[in-house]
Amino acid sequence: MVGIDNLNDYYDTSLKQERLNMLQSYPSFAFRRANVEDQDTISQIFQSYMPSVVIHLAAQAGVRYSLKNPHAYIQSNIVGFLNIMEGCRQVQCEHLIYASSSSVYGANTAMPFSVRDNVDHPVSLYAATKKSNELMAHTYSHLYGLPTTGLRFFTVYGPWGRPDMALLTFTKAIVEGRPIQVYNEGKMKRDFTYIDDIVEAVVRLLPLKPAANPAWRKDRPDPGSSYAPYRVCNIGNNQPVDLLSFISILEEKLNRRAVKEFLPLQAGDVPETYAAVDELTELIHFSPATPIEVGISRFVDWYTEYYGVQYV
Numbered sequence: 001m002v003g004i005d006n007l008n009d010y011y012d013t014s015l016k017q018e019r020l021n022m023l024q025s026y027p028s029f030a031f032r033r034a035n036v037e038d039q040d041t042i043s044q045i046f047q048s049y050m051p052s053v054v055i056h057l058a059a060q061a062g063v064r065y066s067l068k069n070p071h072a073y074i075q076s077n078i079v080g081f082l083n084i085m086e087g088c089r090q091v092q093c094e095h096l097i098y099a100s101s102s103s104v105y106g107a108n109t110a111m112p113f114s115v116r117d118n119v120d121h122p123v124s125l126y127a128a129t130k131k132s133n134e135l136m137a138h139t140y141s142h143l144y145g146l147p148t149t150g151l152r153f154f155t156v157y158g159p160w161g162r163p164d165m166a167l168l169t170f171t172k173a174i175v176e177g178r179p180i181q182v183y184n185e186g187k188m189k190r191d192f193t194y195i196d197d198i199v200e201a202v203v204r205l206l207p208l209k210p211a212a213n214p215a216w217r218k219d220r221p222d223p224g225s226s227y228a229p230y231r232v233c234n235i236g237n238n239q240p241v242d243l244l245s246f247i248s249i250l251e252e253k254l255n256r257r258a259v260k261e262f263l264p265l266q267a268g269d270v271p272e273t274y275a276a277v278d279e280l281t282e283l284i285h286f287s288p289a290t291p292i293e294v295g296i297s298r299f300v301d302w303y304t305e306y307y308g309v310q311y312v
């Protein structure tokens with residue numbers, strides 16, 4: 001098994017390195033430091049390892065960063081994605097699983113978000129790159145019969161999570177006694193999904209490569225499947241949480257009050273996400289269900305130990 005990452009400095013590289021150290025303790029795991037944008041290197045890695053299944057998670061993530069650094073998204077998420085698909089095509093990989101995002105639902109407000117909904121109205125370039133990945137995947141499923149599964153992750157959180165996401169930034173600010181920035185005056189809801197549930201779902205999906213859907217009709221196209229070996233899945237908790245409730249739970253676990261600075265909705269952001277997971281449950285007989293209190297508690301335990309916080 002080989003893992004690829006360029007360990008870029010979008011956030012603290014020591015956190016990335018420590019995650020990697022854990023993986024490298026498995027003798028069957030090999031690591032190649034490489035940029036998915038580098039066509040020749042990625043092609044060589046595919047030729048060397050001939051993977052039968054590929055899980056592609058590397059991307060320039062974050063909605064807000066995409067407002068200031070749009071080119072990074074096209075390079076990592078579009079050029080990089082093409083290189084991964086080309087590698088899969090060259091080695092006739094049996095299944096490409098890749099990270100899409102709940103952000104593809106963009107301006108949609110019909111809840112819960114379903115893979116059967118039209119997702120043609122993204123509100124950030126990040127979302128547009130993820131939707132583009134789904135379109136690109138469909139062409140390779142159609143042209144080369146490459147089985148592809150796109151996973152629309154809904155606000156993943158937990159230990160070792162990204163430091164640019166709300167849970168980390170809020171926790172750090174609360175611990176340091178600084179104000180937290182609460183967007184859309186707090187009128188936000190997120191379908192927070194615990195990391196272990198995401199991992200469980202991905203592992204169960206690995207052997208389940210998509211087949212053509214014989215019921216799919218060209219005169220009434222269902223966006224969630226295809227006549228080609230292609231699918232997209234929501235992976236969310238199916239239980240949206242108010243941002244203010246989320247903050248209260250965090251305050252309780254940290255045993256500290258947050259100082260809240262209320263701000264308008266940020267450009268590129270959406271006020272609510274909520275995943276319909278019927279198709280996922282039918283497919284893998286599992287759907288994420290970790291209660292937010294449990295997930296935040298595990299996160300706070302990790303944060304406290306990792307950053308050596310002494311505050312309770």
Ligand SMILES: NC(=O)c1ccc[n+]([C@@H]2O[C@H](COP(=O)([O-])OP(=O)(O)OC[C@H]3O[C@@H](n4cnc5c(N)ncnc54)[C@H](O)[C@@H]3O)[C@@H](O)[C@H]2O)c1
Pocket residue numbers: 004005006007008016034035036037056057058059060061062075076080099100101102152153154155156157161162
């Ligand atoms: N975390 C979430 O809530 C969430 C929600 C929806 C979708 N996603 C998607 O899930 C995937 C994983 O996200 P994450 O939150 O775990 O982020 P992460 O930052 O922990 O993981 C992404 C990894 O990709 C690597 N990477 C970035 N660009 C690269 C490049 N050009 N070449 C090689 N490596 C590169 C980074 O160094 C990083 O280690 C991403 O595709 C992200 O867009 C995440």
